[in-house]
Amino acid sequence: MNxxxxxxxxxxxxxxxxxxxxxxxxxxSDVESVKLIIEKIKDSTNQRIITKNxxxxxxxxxxxxxxxxxxxxxxQLEKLKIKLxxxxxxxxxxxxxxxxQKQEKKMIQNLNGVKILSSFSNTHTKKLEVExxxxxxxxxxxELKKILQGNASLKNLVSINKISGNRQGISIxxxxxxxxxxxxxxxxLEVEDLTGKIRVLVNSNNxxxxxxxxxxxxxxxxxFSGVGSREIxxxxxxxxxxxxxxxxxxxxxxxxxxxxxxLHFGSKLFLENGFSKFIDYLNGKIPNTPEVEKIKYLFLVGxxxxxxGVYPSQEKDLILKDIEEQFLGLSQILNKIRKDxxxxxxxxxxxxxxxxxxxxxxxxxxxxxxxDLKNVILTGNPAYVxxxxxxNFSGFDVLTYHGFSYPxxxxxxxxxxxxxxxxxxxxxxxYLLKNRHLAPSHASVQYYPSEEDxxxxxxxxxxxxxxxxxxxxxSYYNNILVVSISSWEAKTSNxxxxxxxxxxxxVPMFNLKTRAIKILDFEDEK
Numbered sequence: 371m372n373x374x375x376x377x378x379x380x381x382x383x384x385x386x387x388x389x390x391x392x393x394x395x396x397x398x399s400d401v402e403s404v405k406l407i408i409e410k411i412k413d414s415t416n417q418r419i420i421t422k423n424x425x426x427x428x429x430x431x432x433x434x435x436x437x438x439x440x441x442x443x444x445x446q447l448e449k450l451k452i453k454l455x456x457x458x459x460x461x462x463x464x465x466x467x468x469x470x471q472k473q474e475k476k477m478i479q480n481l482n483g484v485k486i487l488s489s490f491s492n493t494h495t496k497k498l499e500v501e502x503x504x505x506x507x508x509x510x511x512x513e514l515k516k517i518l519q520g521n522a523s524l525k526n527l528v529s530i531n532k533i534s535g536n537r538q539g540i541s542i543x544x545x546x547x548x549x550x551x552x553x554x555x556x557x558x559l560e561v562e563d564l565t566g567k568i569r570v571l572v573n574s575n576n577x578x579x580x581x582x583x584x585x586x587x588x589x590x591x592x593x594f595s596g597v598g599s600r601e602i603x604x605x606x607x608x609x610x611x612x613x614x615x616x617x618x619x620x621x622x623x624x625x626x627x628x629x630x631x632x633l634h635f636g637s638k639l640f641l642e643n644g645f646s647k648f649i650d651y652l653n654g655k656i657p658n659t660p661e662v663e664k665i666k667y668l669f670l671v672g673x674x675x676x677x678x679g680v681y682p683s684q685e686k687d688l689i690l691k692d693i694e695e696q697f698l699g700l701s702q703i704l705n706k707i708r709k710d711x712x713x714x715x716x717x718x719x720x721x722x723x724x725x726x727x728x729x730x731x732x733x734x735x736x737x738x739x740x741x742d743l744k745n746v747i748l749t750g751n752p753a754y755v756x757x758x759x760x761x762n763f764s765g766f767d768v769l770t771y772h773g774f775s776y777p778x779x780x781x782x783x784x785x786x787x788x789x790x791x792x793x794x795x796x797x798x799x800x801y802l803l804k805n806r807h808l809a810p811s812h813a814s815v816q817y818y819p820s821e822e823d824x825x826x827x828x829x830x831x832x833x834x835x836x837x838x839x840x841x842x843x844x845s846y847y848n849n850i851l852v853v854s855i856s857s858w859e860a861k862t863s864n865x866x867x868x869x870x871x872x873x874x875x876x877v878p879m880f881n882l883k884t885r886a887i888k889i890l891d892f893e894d895e896k
Contacts, residue, residue: 373392385418385420388420394422411428411435415428483765485755490750521609523593524595527543530561538597542593546561557586581785589812610806620882623882626661626664627665627766629835629878633670639860641858641875647892649707653706653708670715673719674720677720677721693722697739704746711745716750716772718772728817731748752769766833769834770836771808772836773838775814780792786801795836796852806827832850833880840873842873851880856873876892877892
C-alpha cells in the first residue's frame with residue numbers, strides 16, 4: 371500500500387521513482403517523511419527520475435534533509451538511511467558540524483513565523499581540486515541556461531559548435547571568459563559554452579547595447595543574439611538572466627520587520643549611545659512610538675562584532691581584543707530586546723568565520739552566548755529566510771547577503787566607478803539581481819566550489835537585504851524590495867582613504883501589511 375501511495379504522490383508532481391528506490395521506501399511506515407525527502411531531492415536536483423544513484427550523488431543534501439526531521443521520525447528511518455548508504459559515511463563527514471545543525475534545528479522549531487528556506491551550514495573540509503572548480507562553473511552554466519532559455523529575445527538558440535558560415539538571427543548562451551576593448555572602442559568578448567568558444571563583438575555605434583556591454587562582468591552567464599560565423603558573432607542584443615517578481619505581497623496581519631547589521635561591537639568606534647537608544651525604542655521606552663508593538667522580526671546581516679585580526683593593526687582600534695568577549699558583550703545587549711521579536715543573524719567578514727563564501731553559521735566555540743539567546747536564529751551567508759507566513763498567506767522570502775563582493779563591482783564596472791557606487795549600494799544589488807548571482811565574477815570573492823552554487827539567486831526574493839558598505843539605501847527593482855543597511859561604527863580611517871561616506875544608526879522598518887517603509891534614526895545629534 372505504501373508503494374502505491376508514494377508512486378501516486380510522485381506521478382501527481384510529474385516525476386518517477388525507479389523500482390529499487392520504490393522498494394526501499396515501501397518498507398518504511400513513515401510515508402509523510404518519505405514524501406518530504408523525495409520532494410526535496412527532486413527540487414534540489416531538478417531530476418524527473420529519482421534513482422538510488424541520485425541519492426549517492428547528493429549525500430550531503432540527503433543528510434541535511436534527514437537532519438531536519440523530528441527525532442522520532444529520524445529513528446523510524448534509520449534502516450532506510452543504512453540501505454541508502456548514508457549512516458556511516460555521512461556521519462563521519464558531518465561529525466564536526468552536528469552541534470551546529472542540532473542547534474539550528476532547535477531554534478527553527480522554537481521560532482514561529484520564521485522559516486529557513488536555504489542556508490549554508492556546512493564547513494566542508496575536503497581538499498579542493500581543479501575539477502571542483504570546473505564542475506562548479508559547469509553547474510552554474512546549466513542552471514542559468516535554463517533561466518535564459520525562457521527569454522523570448524533569444525530566438526534560434528544554438529550551441530557554439532553548431533554555428534557555421536554566415537548565419538542571420540541566431541542566439542547563444544555562454545559564460546564570458548574574456549573582455550577587451552578594440553582600437554575602434556568596440557567591446558570584444560570571449561564567450562564559451564560546453565561545446566566551444568566564440569568572439570562576440572558589441573559595437574560602440576549602438577549606444578544602448580554598448581551600455582549593456584560595459585556592464586558585463588567576467589564569468590557572467592548571458593545570452594547573445596546577432597549575426598555571425600563560427601569565428602565571431604556581431605551582437606544586436608545582450609540578455610541578462612534577470613530577476614522579476616510578479617507582485618508585491620501584502621500580509622493580512624500588521625507586522626513589521628527591521629534590517630540592520632555592521633554593528634562592529636568591540637570596536638572603540640562602536641556607537642553605543644545610538645544602539646542603546648535603539649534597544650530602548652524596541653522595548654517601548656521612547657514615548658509616542660505605538661508602531662513599536664508591531665515589530666516582530668529583526669535581521670542582523672553580518673559584521674555584528676569587530677572581530678580580531680581582520681585588517682593590519684586592528685588591535686589598536688579595539689576595546690575588546692578577544693572574539694569570545696565581543697560575542698559575550700553583544701549577547702548581553704541583544705538579550706535586553708523583548709522576547710517576542712525574532713532576531714535572525716547571519717555572519718560577515720568580521721565575525722570569526724571563514725572568508726570563503728558561502729559562509730557557515732557563527733562558530734559556536736566563540737559565539738556560544740549568541741546561541742544561548744532564546745529568540746535568535748542563526749543562518750549562514752547568504753541565506754533565504756521566510757517571515758510572516760499565515761493561513762492562506764505564503765509570507766515574505768528574504769534573501770540575506772552580507773555584501774563582500776560589492777567593492778569589486780563598484781571598482782570594475784565603468785558606470786559604477788563614475789558614480790562612486792559604494793555610496794549607492796542598492797545599484798550594485800540591483801546589478802546582481804540582474805545577473806541572478808551574488809558574485810558572478812571569479813575574482814569578486816573567495817568561494818567554495820560546491821556542486822550546488824549557493825551564491826546563485828535561484829529563487830527570486832520578495833526582499834533582498836545586505837550590508838558591508840555601511841551605506842543606507844532602500845529602493846525597488848522589478849517589485850523586489852532592495853535594502854542596504856547602515857553602520858553602528860563611526861567612520862574609520864580606512865573608509866576615509868577609500869572616499870566612502872557611511873551612514874550611521876539608520877534602521878529601515880518595513881510594514882508587512884501596508885508595505886510602508888520608514889527609516890528610524892538613532893544617530894546622536896552633532
